[in-house]
Amino acid sequence: MLDPLSSVLDGTDPLSLFAAAADPVPTTATMDSTRKKRDKDDSPAVGSDFEPWSSKRGEILARYTTTEKLSINLYMGSEKGKAATTGSAVSEKVRTRLEELDDLEEGSQKELLNLTQQDYMNRIEELNQSLKDAWSSDQKVKALKIVIQCSKLLSDTTVIQFYPSKFVLITDILDTFGKLVYERIQSMCVDNRVSLPDNFSPECVNDTAKETCLNWFFKIASIRELIPRFYVEAAILKCNKFLSKTGISECLPRLTSMIRGIGDPLVAVYARAYLCRVGYHLTLQICIKDLLCIPPENSLLSYS
Incomplete structure (x- = not known):
């Protein structure tokens, strides 16, 4: 419930508003106060010691190395054939794509051991x-399977000193996937060789592009395991711009809540870090620092 005594606009008390209305000539003090408030509102949500990911990435790869042997699971694909669905209804196409995604669970896994x-x-x-x-060969489901497979690798903390570098390598792939999906949907909005402006609204997006965007989110929502489902959706978070003006700011709290289901504290913290990174560049309406603060229950004391 809102406090009626504190729900005034811009945090200004009613007496000041009345005084300003009675005296239309602004004083120097009033102008200074307004300027300070504007400067505060325009200030970034991060501190002066903030380092961009482009500079932090190389530092992490150089610092977190290991001489221990590593392992990796590679998806080999299912041998089961699929019937063609050309010309079928939209619902049939969606069901077929979901069945193809299920093949990820049925396909064979090849584990590579003793890797440097x-x-x-x-x-x-x-x-x-x-x-x-x-x-590039229009095998979108295969591309999604690869991203899911890579995201699953982030649940393994066996060689803990290498985990930060693994996080960098895997999120590079996630970033690539997110960019490919976004550019694909954006290309569907080109009308008479005129592309969407940077500050476009969902009303400018045609129905075909919106349907394609929703299809991606539906496919990702069908991923069974939490960690890959979280990472892949976070990777295409920007695509919410095609559907709703408030889509990104609405999805951030939900994705934050999903992190609570990750049992390993280290994995949870890095998942939160990825969401902070993608969210910071997409929304200014929410203070990322406050929204994604680490709750006490996700303590890293077990690693100390």
Whole structure:
């Protein structure tokens, strides 16, 4: 319930409003106060010591290394064939795509053991290239499977000193996927060779693009495991702009709540860090620092 005594606009008390109305000529003190308030509102939500991800990324990769042997699970794909669905209804196409996504659980898994750090990084780069190749050849479901597979790797903290670097490598793939999906939907909004402006509204987006965008969110919502479902949705968070003006700010609290379901405190903290990173660049209506603050129950004391 709102406190009626504190619900005035802009935090200004009623007496000051009445005084301003009675004296239309602004004083120097009033102008200074207004200027200070405007400067405060325009100030960034982060401190002066904030480091952009572009500079932090290389530092993490250089610092968090290991000589221990690593392992990685690779999805080999299901051998089960699929019937063609060309020309079928939209609901039939959606069901078929969800069945293809289910093949991720049915396909064989190949575990590579005793990998050096460089071998591991090479494998991740191969997956990144496979993602790009699948996308360029219009194998969107395969591309999604690759991203899901990579996201699952973030649940493994066996070699804990390498985890920060693993986080960087995997989120690079997630960023690539998010960019591909966004640009694909954006390209569907081109009308008479005129693309959408940067500050477009959902009303400018045609129905086909909106349907494609919703289809991506529906497919991601069908991912069974929490960690890949969280990371993949966070990766395409920006796509909410095609659907609603408030979509991003509405999704951030829900994604934040999903993190509470991650049992490993270290994995949960890094998931929160990724959401902070993607959310910071997308919304100015919410203070990311306050929204995504780490709750006491996610303590890292178990790693001290």
